[in-house]
Amino acid sequence: MSNFLPNELINRLNEEPEFNMQAFLKVHENEQKISSIRVNPAKLPDPTSVLSISERVPWCDRGYFLDKRPIYTLDPLYHAGAYYSQEASSMFLAFAVQSLGLDTKPLLALDLCAAPGGKSTLLQTYLSEDSLLVSNEIIKARANILEENSMKWGGVNVVVTNNDPVSFGRLPGFFDLLVVDAPCSGSGMFRKDHDAIDEWSEANVKLCADRQRRILADTIGSLKTDGYLFYSTCSYSREENEEIVNWLIEEFDLTSIALDPPAEWAITTTKANDVSGYRFYPHEVKGEGFFFAVLQKKGEQSTFSRKKIKSEKNNAPKEELRKWMNDEGLYGFLHNDQLHAFPKKYELELEFMQKILYLKNAGTRLGKWTGRELIPSHDLALSTRVRQDIAGVELDQETALQFLRKENLDATINDSGKTGWLLVRYQGVNLGWIKALPNRINNYYPKELRISNL
Structure with a gap:
């Protein structure tokens, strides 16, 4: 060598x-x-x-x-x-x-x-x-x-x-x-x-x-x-x-x-x-x-005026932020149909950056807001601010890998019988979302992230 x-x-x-x-x-x-x-x-x-x-x-x-x-x-x-x-x-x-x-x-x-x-x-x-x-x-x-x-x-x-x-x-x-x-x-x-x-x-x-x-x-x-x-x-x-x-x-x-x-x-x-x-x-x-x-x-660096930029009316549903996240110190905003959470303290800085930079993402993307309900995103599932009291199911390693491959999951994993959006967890850590229906489970792991069979 x-x-x-x-x-x-x-x-x-x-x-x-x-x-x-x-x-x-x-x-x-x-x-x-x-x-x-x-x-x-x-x-x-x-x-x-x-x-x-x-x-x-x-x-x-x-x-x-x-x-x-x-x-x-x-x-x-x-x-x-x-x-x-x-x-x-x-x-x-x-x-x-x-x-x-x-x-x-x-x-x-x-x-x-x-x-x-x-x-x-x-x-x-x-x-x-x-x-x-x-x-x-x-x-x-x-x-x-x-x-x-x-x-x-x-x-x-x-x-x-x-x-x-x-x-x-x-x-x-x-x-x-x-x-x-x-x-x-x-x-x-x-x-x-x-x-x-x-x-x-x-x-x-x-x-x-x-x-x-x-x-x-x-x-x-x-x-x-x-x-x-x-x-x-x-x-x-x-x-x-x-x-x-x-x-x-x-x-x-x-x-x-x-x-x-x-x-x-x-x-x-x-x-x-x-x-x-x-x-x-x-x-x-x-x-x-x-x-x-x-x-x-050490040199003196000039900066720019931090006067508040006149922003558009914020139509983000505040109650949805509180429903899904620990929203202390956060505010919500809509970008297209996506609801985001971001630190209130840096709202003005975000507005400045939006005028100058191309932003791929800001804060946590909670999901798609339809006007009536939120379809939760994968980002929300992995957020450290997602609410801890959201219902979920714990998976063993084999079933967790099935979830990550975006395979069909057996309805029996939902032994609580709860319906709706549930977090799936492995060793207590969130992996993503499933939607539980009376007789089946829909796997919402993002297809672009799914793992291959090894």
Whole structure:
């Protein structure tokens, strides 16, 4: 394996202080497969009873290493958003949020390059419940995956957008936190993704660095004065990491913020001229290659008037919101025939974003409002704010997989004899809706999400 690593990259890494090249090559030769997940505390407070956990990820108290990689497709809890399969190094974001106290106060946060959703679902967990997260992805197909994973996690204080980064420049001084996990040359994924080796070149590193500068230049104006920028890549190249951080400081009046990870975590801190960055090497940590840096905006950032926009009359049925959800702090609005719930606190911010951005989803989509009744959506079933007193049925694993395959279900699963809309659950976690009729069950699992037979 090590013979296939690019010589240009090896030579550059050898220039890093105290870099152990032999250990780096050996870990790529071994190709050890590491499985790690991050749990959703709103759905799975104690994962040890249902997952084969070996140890906790040091820098993320909701992250765990698994003894063996499960077949996620065959685990109903995975489809319910009870946990997310995420590479361990990238969970360092949780440590940064907690170290800076960003979990203790309401924030407006933008995850700019968010698909498939690992960092956005992490932010849903670690930012305060009074915060609002905007998760953006420029590529339409990947934005669909982002929307699905965000929906599974169940938060109501999330907006999913599908925009070029330049669009956010039209929201000056809007966000308290900007997270940019930038598209990169991918050298940190060589052990996990062999295709990344063939695609790597010094020319591609330069191309990625240029793209990173454009993305950052287009969006840095959306960050408030004293707001934080989290910048990360899965690259080892300085051109995409430390040099980008230095460029940001020189061009945009940002300052580097040092974190203090414990020495036993074996994260490599790179420091030069009061600029701090954090490198994860697979021969040092139990994870893949990763770079992370925190910057704070010190320059004065102009913003725009926050006067209330004259909005259309809201015809959303308030009683339906209360019937289906814990609606404390929420308001409802109709988009076409879909009823949504959204934090009342951020109603004005949503109106601003609607004028400027393409929104794929805002808040929780409760379902289709016919004018007389609500046909509940899958989003509502997986929401962490769905009412706990809605009637439901508990399924065993075999029947839960039948439900996820959108197969016909035996009417005997409804042993209560109740009719109408019922939640189906697996190990107490909601999976979706069925409609119970006197002699049959209609399976309302979305056809676009159904799993295949394995």
